[in-house]
Amino acid sequence: MNTEIRVGVGAVIFKDDKVLLVLRKNEPAGGWWAIPGGKVRSGETLKEALRREIREETGLEIMPLEVVYVFDLIEKEPGGAVSRHYVIIDYAARVNGGRLKAGDDALRARWFRAGELKDWPVHSRTRQLLHEKYGFG
Numbered sequence: 001m002n003t004e005i006r007v008g009v010g011a012v013i014f015k016d017d018k019v020l021l022v023l024r025k026n027e028p029a030g031g032w033w034a035i036p037g038g039k040v041r042s043g044e045t046l047k048e049a050l051r052r053e054i055r056e057e058t059g060l061e062i063m064p065l066e067v068v069y070v071f072d073l074i075e076k077e078p079g080g081a082v083s084r085h086y087v088i089i090d091y092a093a094r095v096n097g098g099r100l101k102a103g104d105d106a107l108r109a110r111w112f113r114a115g116e117l118k119d120w121p122v123h124s125r126t127r128q129l130l131h132e133k134y135g136f137g
Helices: 047-059 112-120 124-134
Strands: 005-015 018-024 035-040 061-076 080-099 106-113
Touching: 005 047, 005 061, 005 124, 018 047, 018 124, 035 047, 047 061, 047 080, 047 106, 061 124, 106 112, 112 124
Parallel strands: 005 080
Antiparallel strands: 005 018, 005 035, 018 106, 061 080
16 A cells, blocks of 8 residues: 655644643544644645644644654554554744634644643653653653
8 A cells, every 4th residue: 555645734832831732633643632733735835734724723823933843653554554654843833813712623722731741641742742842741
């Protein structure tokens, strides 16, 4: 099976001492709290896709800043065939408008303090990013 590689973007957004996470409805990471974001559409720049995805998932308007994390998310079938392959590019970002409200692929959206992460089903890549890049969680 020849699986197409998809590009995704995410936004790491802090407010005071909290980080914004969304509870994902769909794969990848369905059922897990994660950095908000989604797939880049044909013809969109990475930053255009990021602004659109964050608006759709959280109701917030953002200003993308610098790239903070890039990784592959490869999912395999039991026999070893690749079922999904995403290249995810996470940006630091700051909020410049809107009102927090979950939508699109997000079942919920909320701000988390570092100490709260241990009590919630937070995706391992999200934990890794927050810990390695920000000493958070």
